[in-house]
Amino acid sequence: MSNIVLVKALNEIAEMKIYYDRFLSGKNPPGSIFAAKTPSCAITAYKSGKVLFQGSGSEEESAKWGKPAKPSSSAKKESSQLNHLPKNISSLSVIGSDEVGTGDYFGPITVVAAYVNRDQIPLLKELGVKDSKDLNDEKIVSIAKEIKDI
Structure with missing residues (x-):
């Protein structure tokens, strides 16, 4: 399953909520603004500004709203630290x-x-x-x- 995360301003998330109105779930996860389920993708928008797209159509659906956030320098640092494991x-x-x-x-x-x-x-x-x-x-x-x- 593909996962895409976009970082959006709260006004953009409000616009997304209107766009996905017919797909809105009745129950929102903690910390979220809305959760929606389209035929090919689940979308959850959080108060932090992150919007998570999950499912087979996540790339196509998220592309309607922009490009994914680039990995943070801390994520890059964590990845590079894995390369320092002992060879044995x-x-x-x-x-x-x-x-x-x-x-x-x-x-x-x-x-x-x-x-x-x-x-x-x-x-x-x-x-x-x-x-x-x-x-x-x-x-x-x-x-x-x-x-x-x-």
């Missing part, structure tokens, strides 16, 4: 964490952390553990059943 990180005992949700659109943020001892890495690789974006739900459930007691 895949063979080290590590604790990793990840989250789902954003707190403002999907509801509460859920965070999980896990410790993997380096002695367990070959077994986890054999079971097919990798980035969840590269696995389907069926495979994730299958792996979870095998590793839950490890």
